[in-house]
Amino acid sequence: MKEDDIKTLADVREGGQCVIVKVNGHGGFRHRVMEMGFVKGERVTVLKNAPLQDPIEYKIMQSHVSLRRSEASHIEVVAMDDVTEGIVPDSNGTFSESVQRRITEKTKTITVALVGNPNCGKTSFFNHATGLREHVGNYSGVTVSSKVGTFYKDGYTINLVDLPGTYSITEYSPEELYVREYITEQHPDVVLNIVDSSNLERNLFLTTQLIDMNVRMVMALNMYDELEGKGMALDDAQLEKMLGFPCAPTNSKTGKGIDHVLDHIISVYEEADEVTKHIHINYGSEVEGAIGKIKPLIMEHAEVAVDFPFRYVAIKLLENDSVTYKHLEKHIGDVSSIRQVVDQCRTEIEAEYGEDMVSVITGIKYGFIRGALAETLTKSLDDSSDGAYDVDKILTNKWLGFPVLIFFLWLMFQATFSLGAIPQGWIESGVEWLGETMRNLLGEGMLSDLIVDGIIAGVGGVIVFLPNILILFFFISLLEDTGYMARAAFIMDKLMHKMGLHGKSFIPLLTGFGCGVPAIMATRTLENPKDRIITMMAIPFMSCSARLPVYLLFVSVFFENHQALILLGIYLLGIIVAVLTALLLKKTKFKNNSEQFVMELPPYRIPTARNTLLHMWEKAVQYLKKMGSVILVASVIIWALCYFPTHNEETDKIDALVEATESDSSLSQEEKETKLGELELSRASAQKENSYIGQMGKFIEPVVRPLGFDWKMGVSILTGAAAKEIIVSSLGVLYHADLSADEESEGLKTALAAHRDSDGNPITPLVAFGFMVFVLLYYPCVAAVTAIAKESNRKWALFSVAYTTMVAWVVSFIIHQVGQLIF
Ligand code: GDP
Ligand code: MG
Numbered sequence: 001m002k003e004d005d006i007k008t009l010a011d012v013r014e015g016g017q018c019v020i021v022k023v024n025g026h027g028g029f030r031h032r033v034m035e036m037g038f039v040k041g042e043r044v045t046v047l048k049n050a051p052l053q054d055p056i057e058y059k060i061m062q063s064h065v066s067l068r069r070s071e072a073s074h075i076e077v078v079a080m081d082d083v084t085e086g087i088v089p090d091s092n093g094t095f096s097e098s099v100q101r102r103i104t105e106k107t108k109t110i111t112v113a114l115v116g117n118p119n120c121g122k123t124s125f126f127n128h129a130t131g132l133r134e135h136v137g138n139y140s141g142v143t144v145s146s147k148v149g150t151f152y153k154d155g156y157t158i159n160l161v162d163l164p165g166t167y168s169i170t171e172y173s174p175e176e177l178y179v180r181e182y183i184t185e186q187h188p189d190v191v192l193n194i195v196d197s198s199n200l201e202r203n204l205f206l207t208t209q210l211i212d213m214n215v216r217m218v219m220a221l222n223m224y225d226e227l228e229g230k231g232m233a234l235d236d237a238q239l240e241k242m243l244g245f246p247c248a249p250t251n252s253k254t255g256k257g258i259d260h261v262l263d264h265i266i267s268v269y270e271e272a273d274e275v276t277k278h279i280h281i282n283y284g285s286e287v288e289g290a291i292g293k294i295k296p297l298i299m300e301h302a303e304v305a306v307d308f309p310f311r312y313v314a315i316k317l318l319e320n321d322s323v324t325y326k327h328l329e330k331h332i333g334d335v336s337s338i339r340q341v342v343d344q345c346r347t348e349i350e351a352e353y354g355e356d357m358v359s360v361i362t363g364i365k366y367g368f369i370r371g372a373l374a375e376t377l378t379k380s381l382d383d384s385s386d387g388a389y390d391v392d393k394i395l396t397n398k399w400l401g402f403p404v405l406i407f408f409l410w411l412m413f414q415a416t417f418s419l420g421a422i423p424q425g426w427i428e429s430g431v432e433w434l435g436e437t438m439r440n441l442l443g444e445g446m447l448s449d450l451i452v453d454g455i456i457a458g459v460g461g462v463i464v465f466l467p468n469i470l471i472l473f474f475f476i477s478l479l480e481d482t483g484y485m486a487r488a489a490f491i492m493d494k495l496m497h498k499m500g501l502h503g504k505s506f507i508p509l510l511t512g513f514g515c516g517v518p519a520i521m522a523t524r525t526l527e528n529p530k531d532r533i534i535t536m537m538a539i540p541f542m543s544c545s546a547r548l549p550v551y552l553l554f555v556s557v558f559f560e561n562h563q564a565l566i567l568l569g570i571y572l573l574g575i576i577v578a579v580l581t582a583l584l585l586k587k588t589k590f591k592n593n594s595e596q597f598v599m600e601l602p603p604y605r606i607p608t609a610r611n612t613l614l615h616m617w618e619k620a621v622q623y624l625k626k627m628g629s630v631i632l633v634a635s636v637i638i639w640a641l642c643y644f645p646t647h648n649e650e651t652d653k654i655d656a657l658v659e660a661t662e663s664d665s666s667l668s669q670e671e672k673e674t675k676l677g678e679l680e681l682s683r684a685s686a687q688k689e690n691s692y693i694g695q696m697g698k699f700i701e702p703v704v705r706p707l708g709f710d711w712k713m714g715v716s717i718l719t720g721a722a723a724k725e726i727i728v729s730s731l732g733v734l735y736h737a738d739l740s741a742d743e744e745s746e747g748l749k750t751a752l753a754a755h756r757d758s759d760g761n762p763i764t765p766l767v768a769f770g771f772m773v774f775v776l777l778y779y780p781c782v783a784a785v786t787a788i789a790k791e792s793n794r795k796w797a798l799f800s801v802a803y804t805t806m807v808a809w810v811v812s813f814i815i816h817q818v819g820q821l822i823f
Pocket of ligand 2: 119
């Protein structure tokens with residue numbers, strides 16, 4: 001093969017050497033091979049390359065690597081075949097002049113494709129940039145043509161390609177297909193996306209498709225004069241940070257700004273540009289879920305990803321794009337199994353949204369655009385409105401947005417607590433009835449104790465809160481489904497930035513009031529892994545609904561006249577600690593974390609009852625699973641720890657007294673009964689104190705003493721590890737086993753109020769408050785810790801447990817000690 005014919009790494013024969021001058025293809029592919037060491041200027045030796053060999057073996061940076069032929073063909077090289085004289089590098093590692101010249105020539109040639117809507121000023125840009133050095137070339141096989149012009153700048157040769165104007169890159173018109181093929185097959189080094197700045201909303205649609213294709217990009221904000229002429233203003237520094245590529249204002253008519261754009265092109269080409277980052281448009285949980293399902297199917301076929309990113313292929317397949325299917329068939333052959341999965345995903349999403357897939361994706365893309373523009377574009381006052389989104393003017397308004405948000409949140413919590421109280425009463429009586437019925441059925445005995453006191457009381461005590469949780473989840477689903485949640489995130493963005501978070505963290509944090517598990521999973525919508533960690537660490541302080549029963553219990557006993565106020569204070573304290581935690585992490589571990597992201601404003605949708613109920617159900621199922629597993633098992637364990645050992649020295653003494661009393665004929669029947677009742681009570685408490693859980697409680701008592709807690713409180717706190725609701729069940733078991741079943745619901749309250757410690761002191765409101773605060777702040781339940789480990793890693797899960805517990809202890813300690821001084 002003649003040296004001039006060798007263009008890519010795949011062409012270099014076995015034993016040959018070459019220097020890499022360019023890596024073509026989309027960002028993901030380039031990133032991968034560059035990580036393997038295939039970077040510009042690097043020398044490669046071909047170890048094995050037979051005509052049908054695949055993969056080909058190379059030596060680069062002292063290590064052996066193999067590349068598929070399809071991958072190698074995307075890497076441009078200059079050959080240094082030692083058969084041709086004088087091109088082996090000398091002892092200093094420098095190349096002979098002729099090779100060096102060829103390398104420089106190739107690495108300093110940039111092909112730039114002009115992509116944009118019709119009439120956005122591409123040709124004007126082209127003419128200005130190229131001067132008169134353009135020439136018109138027709139590419140074979142297509143009716144549409146493109147012009148190529150060559151010019152020089154700062155030692156670079158720039159080939160500018162003026163592509164036909166398109167509004168989108170799909171498969172519906174020859175122009176669109178042409179542009180698409182040019183980008184994916186000719187691999188321009190940089191795509192220059194020209195937009196009409198006075199009409200950004202429509203022009204950016206094409207841009208969102210280029211983002212999906214993950215090409216290296218620069219944007220010319222053309223017709224900037226018209227944007228300004230219309231009285232609008234654009235924060236382009238902010239826009240480029242959010243979009244992840246440089247954007248510069250231009251006027252193609254006068255040539256203003258063009259040079260600046262060319263500078264950007266060179267720095268993007270040299271990977272020296274600071275703005276550039278690869279962003280994903282967030283398509284929402286349904287579509288992202290489908291992408292997540294489809295991607296692994298095509299990832300089995302790595303060769304597909306040489307031309308297109310997997311994510312792009314998955315999106316296109318969902319859109320049922322025939323060009324992509326043809327491409328897949330070429331590489332994989334039979335695609336019917338993939339098609340089956342894709343079709344099913346599509347059917348599900350279309351049913352969910354009630355519109356076809358292309359409309360769904362288009363709608364979300366416009367949501368991304370609206371979000372980006374809402375933060376960067378200031379429209380003039382007399383701007384004609386865009387109809388459906390008028391309501392955004394109120395909901396995301398600087399002044400009105402916040403009160404509206406507060407109102408919705410108030411409504412949500414109000415409904416959760418007051419509306420939930422009604423079915424709560426029904427469930428309570430149901431549980432009570434079931435317990436009595438079982439007791440009557442089974443009679444006295446251990447089995448009956450286990451079922452009634454262990455299982456029914458334990459699970460029943462928790463299941464009463466199901467209505468509250470369903471209502472809370474119903475509201476959260478409703479807010480998400482209408483599209484309001486995204487607006488809420490938008491409003492909160494500035495505030496969240498102040499605490500080192502991103503507006504999108506608001507949704508997971510809010511969900512945290514319901515349950516930490518879905519909240520931690522919801523952090524997936526955050527692009528930045530650091531934001532995700534910070535949010536996950538803050539979520540446990542958002543008081544989850546499982547803690548609510550504890551507050552309700554203590555507030556009603558100890559703060560009868562200020563219930564709402566104390567409850568609000570507890571929630572606020574949680575929020576404050578969450579904010580401080582975020583700030584702390586931001587200031588220490590995650591410094592310099594100031595990336596900007598687009599806050600999508602998805603289309604408003606009228607939620608169907610079916611969808612909202614379905615989403616609520618999905619969230620509730622997690623809660624119900626917890627009932628059936630963790631809470632059930634924990635109830636039984638706690639019951640057993642309390643139940644055994646059934647007797648000890650103390651109880652034996654009491655038992656002897658009981659016998660003596662029963663046979664004492666000097667007492668009247670009435671006196672006997674009172675005496676026996678008293679003895680039974682003291683026997684129960686003696687048994688409990690020496691039960692396994694009592695021993696555990698005594699053991700940890702020194703740790704909780706400084707907080708003013710007794711061993712019973714300490715034990716209940718421990719048991720909260722399984723689930724926070726269990727704290728109430730434990731308190732119930734520990735404080736009021738001496739009350740009969742028909743007093744069940746009121747029993748624990750009475751018991752707490754009547755409780756006296758060994759010195760005869762009651763539980764003070766101060767201790768009760770400290771206890772609530774401890775419960776608010778200390779370690780998350782097993783399910784939440786597991787979720788953190790799954791979504792980040794074990795280290796962070798452990799950190800969360802240690803950190804929250806430490807904070808809880810310190811804050812409760814301060815409250816108790818300072819409180820004692822004051823009261
Ligand atoms: P193309 O279809 O994208 O190639 O767009 P053209 O280059 O043909 O330009 C379309 C029209 O917009 C022409 O009349 C240009 O003179 C005009 N135009 C191009 N750039 C600008 C600009 O920056 N400002 C203004 N006001 N007009 C421009
Ligand atoms: Mg043109």
